[in-house]
Amino acid sequence: MNTTISLSKACAALALVLSFTACSWDEIDTTQLECAVNITLAEPSSGVTDSDVQVDRVRYFVYESTGKTWTLRDEMTGETTIRPDGTADLKLSLTNENLYSIIFWADCRPQGSEEERFILDPESATVTMNTTRCVANDPRSDAFFAVSPVRGGVPGVSVILWHALAKVNVMTKALPVDAETCGITMSNVPVAFNFMSYDVTSERSEVSFASSSCSALPQLVSGMDTMAYAYLFAPADKMKDSAVSVTLSGSSTYTLRKENVPLQRNRKTDVECTIGQ
Numbered sequence: 302m303n304t305t306i307s308l309s310k311a312c313a314a315l316a317l318v319l320s321f322t323a324c325s326w327d328e329i330d331t332t333q334l335e336c337a338v339n340i341t342l343a344e345p346s347s348g349v350t351d352s353d354v355q356v357d358r359v360r361y362f363v364y365e366s367t368g369k370t371w372t373l374r375d376e377m378t379g380e381t382t383i384r385p386d387g388t389a390d391l392k393l394s395l396t397n398e399n400l401y402s403i404i405f406w407a408d409c410r411p412q413g414s415e416e417e418r419f420i421l422d423p424e425s426a427t428v429t430m431n432t433t434r435c436v437a438n439d440p441r442s443d444a445f446f447a448v449s450p451v452r453g454g455v456p457g458v459s460v461i462l463w464h465a466l467a468k469v470n471v472m473t474k475a476l477p478v479d480a481e482t483c484g485i486t487m488s489n490v491p492v493a494f495n496f497m498s499y500d501v502t503s504e505r506s507e508v509s510f511a512s513s514s515c516s517a518l519p520q521l522v523s524g525m526d527t528m529a530y531a532y533l534f535a536p537a538d539k540m541k542d543s544a545v546s547v548t549l550s551g552s553s554t555y556t557l558r559k560e561n562v563p564l565q566r567n568r569k570t571d572v573e574c575t576i577g578q
Contacts, residue, residue: 484512
């Protein structure tokens with residue numbers, strides 16, 4: 302059964318600027334035309350989330366405008382592989398002159414019997430974090446997205462996918478030498494994103510990122526070690542009402558907490574904690 306979405310909610314999704322291959326509508330006289338989509342992951346710049354990207358696929362689904370609503374085209378839902386250079390391609394057959402909105406979500410495929418990190422729901426145009434799957438210090442937990450308007454008849458479209466998440470780094474100037482694992486719990490954080498409103502949903506939750514090895518985490522700056530990091534949803538504008546708790550384990554166990562941690566989509570927040578505080 303096809304799903305429809307209000308056109309008024311979708312208008313914000315059409316603000317992304319795309320690079321369209323030039324084409325004259327007068328020269329096209331067929332109904333179904335193939336559109337080649339070229340996908341590129343955004344290059345990180347100063348202040349944004351790290352460039353250690355390990356995503357390996359793009360999942361996508363397509364809506365077609367039917368006047369005042371958007372109808373999900375089930376036959377144009379799927380995924381394509383991302384190449385090592387951060388690019389991908391796919392081809393879609395679109396009806397000439399009709400308006401479409403294509404949602405792209407790039408992340409890592411589950412390995413073996415793993416569950417998905419992110420649950421996509423094309424019918425509601427949302428993506429939700431699988432909070433039972435969250436692990437600290439996991440570079441495969443990053444993700445990218447785009448919502449792109451396309452008009453049928455355009456033979457080629459180029460789309461840039463941007464970071465969908467915020468990153469929290471919890472650091473210290475004196476990481477104990479016996480530290481082995483570290484986990485993070487974030488309180489009052491968004492757990493889902495709505496593509497058509499182009500923002501996180503109103504639902505807030507406490508999310509625990511299971512402990513993972515912290516013995517090989519990189520230094521951010523001279524003398525400052527990362528104890529743990531995590532990726533999570535955040536709005537485009539900074540929110541400051543979340544808190545972070547960190548559990549550092551080895552021969553001793555430490556629990557640290559910071560209030561009013563600022564979070565912002567496509568941004569990295571460095572939180573300094575002092576062991577024993």
